[in-house]
Structures are given as C-alpha cells and as structure tokens.
Amino acid sequence: MPIFHSVYNLYTVGLVDTQWTKHTFWQIYQHLGLGTFVLVSGMAFILSTTKGIRWDRLLRRAFKLAVIALAITIVTYIAMPDRFVRFGVIHFFAATIIFAPLFRALKFWLVIPGLVIIAVAAITPNSGIFPEPLFYITGLMSERPRSIDYIPLIPWFGVFLLGMGLAHMLKVPELHRPPAGWMRPVIWLGRYSLWFYLIHQVVVYAVLLFIAYLIQ
Numbered sequence: 001m002p003i004f005h006s007v008y009n010l011y012t013v014g015l016v017d018t019q020w021t022k023h024t025f026w027q028i029y030q031h032l033g034l035g036t037f038v039l040v041s042g043m044a045f046i047l048s049t050t051k052g053i054r055w056d057r058l059l060r061r062a063f064k065l066a067v068i069a070l071a072i073t074i075v076t077y078i079a080m081p082d083r084f085v086r087f088g089v090i091h092f093f094a095a096t097i098i099f100a101p102l103f104r105a106l107k108f109w110l111v112i113p114g115l116v117i118i119a120v121a122a123i124t125p126n127s128g129i130f131p132e133p134l135f136y137i138t139g140l141m142s143e144r145p146r147s148i149d150y151i152p153l154i155p156w157f158g159v160f161l162l163g164m165g166l167a168h169m170l171k172v173p174e175l176h177r178p179p180a181g182w183m184r185p186v187i188w189l190g191r192y193s194l195w196f197y198l199i200h201q202v203v204v205y206a207v208l209l210f211i212a213y214l215i216q
Helices: 002-012 024-047 055-079 089-102 104-123 153-167 181-191 193-215
Strands: none
Touching: 002 024, 002 193, 024 089, 024 153, 055 089, 055 193, 089 104, 089 153, 089 193, 104 153, 181 193
16 A cells, blocks of 8 residues: 555645556556455454454444544645545545444355455446436446546455455464564554554655755
8 A cells, every 4th residue: 555655746746747557557456456455354354353342442443533534634625625535445445444343244155255246346337327426436337537646346245245254264263372573563563454554645745845845
C-alpha cells in the first residue's frame, strides 16, 4: 500500500505528468495488494473468534471504524468535493465486521459464497447495472460518482468470506511457541494495521508535497 500510494501521489502533487496507477501493471498491483489485505483480514477474523464472538468488543470496533470512515468522508469532501470518499477501505471494514458473524457458522463452506460473490463481480460490467444509489456500496450501481477510494462489497466481501473459509482449513499448531525475532516487526504491523494504514498515506503525501514545493 505505501508503494502504490507513493506512485499515486507522485501525480497528485505534480511530480510526474502521467498517472501511472492507471496503467495495467499498477491496476493489477493494487488489486493483488488489496485482495491480500482483505483475504488475510477474513482469516484473522476467524482466528480472533475461535472462542466465540464477543459482541461488545466487535460492536466497539465497528463503531470506531464507522467514526473514522465518517471523518475520512468529511475531510475528503472538504478537500476534494468532486471525488470524495463515499465507501472506501475503512467503510468496507466497518460494514464487513458486522456482516461477517452472520456467515461464520458455515465454516470452511464459506469459500462457496465467497467465490459466488467474486464471480458476480467478474460477470458484472464495470459500468454497473442498477442506477439506484442504494446499490452504491454493493458495486452494482451504474453511473457511479467519482471517488478516490471505492471498495464495494462485491467482490471484496467475497474475498473476505474466502479468507474466513480458508482459515477453517488451516491446522492450528498444538504447541504455542514464541515467534521468531524477525517476525516481531510483522506482528507489530499486524496489531496496528489500521493506524498504519491511516497514517502512512498522510506521511507519504506530506513528504512528496514538500519535495514538490522544493522543486518548484
């Protein structure tokens, strides 16, 4: 994500004239990166609820994500009213952790609805099929307004369900050994992935904007 956002911001701050992220390579790179993020999140949801769902904890997290998502919408609307974020990554996860428990009982069979949702996205035209705004969060709305970040439930909720299903196929180790030293930075990023996601974009943009100011 930091690499993709750095490349994207090179254009937004005026350091390059070509929007490289529109090229095929970066489109594939973005989808692979986002897909990995969502897939692992689905697996993590199962691993973190092996002893059952603590609804108080889950609802607090959903509320926190919803507040952050609302703040992102407001800030981007002020800064870029023509393409502000209506349903981005944080909005997606705020909705997903509410929907995910409804499917959890399916266990490894979750791969089936996951693949079905992904298949629906694959056969749906990029322009969408329904004009009603209510279909915006699903990804099926046609004539969608521009947005700098748009992560609809179709196909990405399918990827999340696929991760949940795959997590049930993993063999849980019987002995819990302390992680190797080289894994500690990865574990730290996993624990604070939300804040890393929120902060890194601001830092990357600020650094590139400062460089652009110096050059000009």
